[in-house]
Amino acid sequence: MTPAQDITGGVNTLARTVSNSLNLSTSPNLSFHSPPSTFRQPPPGSTNALSTASQLAKQLKPFDTKDIKVLLLENVNEAGIDILRGQGYQVEAIKSSLSEDQLIEKIRDVQVIGIRSKTKLTERVLKEAKNLIVIGCFCIGTNQVDLQTAAQQGIAVFNSPFSNSRSVAELVISEIIALARQLTDRSMELHNGTWNKVSKGCWEIRGKTLGIVGYGHIGSQLSVLAESMGMNVIYYDVLTMMSLGTARNVASLDDLLAEADFVSLHVPATSETKNLIGAKELAKMKDGSYLINNARGTVIDIPALIEASRSGKLAGAAIDVFPHEPAGNGDYFSNDLNSWTKDLVGLKNIILTPHIGGSTEEAQSAIGVEVSTALVRYVNEGATLGAVNMPEVNLRSVTVDKEDDVRVIYIHKNVPGVLRQVNGILLHHNIDKQMSDSRGEVAYLMADISDVKEGEIRDLFQSLQELSCKFTPKLGVTRLLICNSVYPNESSLLDAGIECSVARLPIEADARGGHI
Ligand SMILES: NC(=O)c1ccc[n+]([C@@H]2O[C@H](COP(=O)([O-])OP(=O)(O)OC[C@H]3O[C@@H](n4cnc5c(N)ncnc54)[C@H](O)[C@@H]3O)[C@@H](O)[C@H]2O)c1
Numbered sequence: 001m002t003p004a005q006d007i008t009g010g011v012n013t014l015a016r017t018v019s020n021s022l023n024l025s026t027s028p029n030l031s032f033h034s035p036p037s038t039f040r041q042p043p044p045g046s047t048n049a050l051s052t053a054s055q056l057a058k059q060l061k062p063f064d065t066k067d068i069k070v071l072l073l074e075n076v077n078e079a080g081i082d083i084l085r086g087q088g089y090q091v092e093a094i095k096s097s098l099s100e101d102q103l104i105e106k107i108r109d110v111q112v113i114g115i116r117s118k119t120k121l122t123e124r125v126l127k128e129a130k131n132l133i134v135i136g137c138f139c140i141g142t143n144q145v146d147l148q149t150a151a152q153q154g155i156a157v158f159n160s161p162f163s164n165s166r167s168v169a170e171l172v173i174s175e176i177i178a179l180a181r182q183l184t185d186r187s188m189e190l191h192n193g194t195w196n197k198v199s200k201g202c203w204e205i206r207g208k209t210l211g212i213v214g215y216g217h218i219g220s221q222l223s224v225l226a227e228s229m230g231m232n233v234i235y236y237d238v239l240t241m242m243s244l245g246t247a248r249n250v251a252s253l254d255d256l257l258a259e260a261d262f263v264s265l266h267v268p269a270t271s272e273t274k275n276l277i278g279a280k281e282l283a284k285m286k287d288g289s290y291l292i293n294n295a296r297g298t299v300i301d302i303p304a305l306i307e308a309s310r311s312g313k314l315a316g317a318a319i320d321v322f323p324h325e326p327a328g329n330g331d332y333f334s335n336d337l338n339s340w341t342k343d344l345v346g347l348k349n350i351i352l353t354p355h356i357g358g359s360t361e362e363a364q365s366a367i368g369v370e371v372s373t374a375l376v377r378y379v380n381e382g383a384t385l386g387a388v389n390m391p392e393v394n395l396r397s398v399t400v401d402k403e404d405d406v407r408v409i410y411i412h413k414n415v416p417g418v419l420r421q422v423n424g425i426l427l428h429h430n431i432d433k434q435m436s437d438s439r440g441e442v443a444y445l446m447a448d449i450s451d452v453k454e455g456e457i458r459d460l461f462q463s464l465q466e467l468s469c470k471f472t473p474k475l476g477v478t479r480l481l482i483c484n485s486v487y488p489n490e491s492s493l494l495d496a497g498i499e500c501s502v503a504r505l506p507i508e509a510d511a512r513g514g515h516i
């Protein structure tokens with residue numbers, strides 16, 4: 001497992017398991033995958049729980065937000081686009097994903113990028129993303145992003161951990177019935193003019209056993225639906241999970257494969273789940289059983305599946321995800337993409353779908369709203385609640401009674417002595433509130449300081465940047481967020497000798513050179 005994959009595959013799931021099963025109030029880091037964590041967040045710019053009527057939240061703006069450039073790829077839902085445009089950001093929305101070279105050209109210019117499961121934000125791409133401050137994955141999976149490199153560059157990554165889970169679970173239910181009844185073969189035959197009324201090899205699903213591999217958001221949702229239709233449910237997960245209904249945990253993948261009539265995969269893409277189901281595992285499945293993959297294309301060894309289908313070991317399979325997927329609609333699904341495509345499409349009772357597990361109106365608009373809201377909150381307020389690669393840090397809002405507050409955000413390497421030095425720089429201002437947390441190598445500091453004169457902003461910024469440069473390799477990214485009413489426009493900052501608007505300072509004025 002790469003460290004980047006480890007971040008989501010391991011820690012996130014553990015976090016959710018701990019907080020769900022024990023129902024404990026955990027630290028922010030231990031709750032970012034649970035529903036309450038995400039939905040507890042107030043919308044950007046609103047008052048938060050601690051604000052009273054007389055302490056209304058003051059809107060923080062990093063700069064003239066018209067200057068924020070957002071690139072959205074892969075047909076992000078309009079609901080999400082509207083939120084970003086509503087902030088005055090410049091949004092370019094493209095329906096497909098881009099090749100690595102095209103992506104590098106585009107990403108250099110933007111502060112925010114929104115992607116779905118296809119766009120690969122590799123180390124090479126991220127190294128070119130000199131202006132980027134945040135990535136929104138408008139989906140569940142974050143395996144397409146090099147999370148560790150992003151964190152090291154001070155780029156936060158957000159996703160939508162469960163908004164399409166129900167859609168995937170419902171698709172699996174439909175696939176279980178369709179496979180059991182050979183529905184797609186009968187339909188295709190009739191489309192081609194052949195009447196073929198058969199009952200041999202067609203089954204009810206009542207009383208059959210569904211084996212769920214990965215009992216997380218989707219697996220557990222599927223468990224409830226399948227049981228309500230009369231199936232027996234068993235599951236296997238690397239973590240100890242709470243069984244829903246009468247679902248039964250089995251001790252090993254082998255136990256599950258030996259007992260299940262239908263096997264459905266719901267694990268993340270990690271190095272441990274690569275080819276989780278190969279020839280050896282297929283051989284352990286029951287004769288005439290079914291295999292369903294709506295997780296990631298890397299989880300099944302497809303040539304082995306082709307062989308198991310040809311031999312009759314498998315009575316059918318449904319595949320929604322592939323190791324290599326076309327960049328956009330209309331693109332060809334052929335051997336050029338995956339060398340075995342021709343063999344796969346020629347098999348009987350195999351349902352192939354173009355990665356549509358989460359593609360419903362409900363899921364996509366919910367994801368659009370959730371991820372865009374997180375992006376706005378991060379850009380405007382610096383809050384990292386829900387981030388998958390950074391510590392979760394937030395502060396009470398700056399309230400209207402605060403005349404000249406500045407919010408300082410300093411993302412730095414988690415080494416001794418940095419906080420002391422940052423606070424030394426902030427020494428001449430009252431620190432109204434401050435929070436710092438770390439996750440692995442990266443630490444995130446947020447501080448609201450008061451009585452900051454306009455002319456002092458530059459000094460603060462430069463001192464923080466100089467602090468970053470003291471370390472080898474350089475280790476800090478600074479952002480300053482400023483109350484609109486006090487520092488209303490860019491020109492006054494220019495007068496103060498700051499070459500660009502404040503939020504762009506960390507990006508353009510050598511600040512991104514001060515990476516961790
Ligand atoms: N087809 C689609 O459109 C679509 C839509 C949403 C999600 N997905 C994929 O589905 C995956 C699962 O989504 P989720 O929301 O349920 O994730 P989740 O994190 O809630 O659950 C994943 C579960 O898998 C378990 N797991 C990890 N490694 C395992 C292993 N080796 N063996 C057994 N269990 C293991 C984890 O402990 C966790 O409980 C996502 O990572 C994503 O890749 C696909």
Ligand SMILES: O=C(O)[C@H](O)COP(=O)(O)O
Pocket residue numbers: 116117118138139140141142164355356357358359
């Ligand atoms: O990770 C996910 O949420 C799913 O794989 C769906 O991805 P998509 O948004 O690219 O369809």
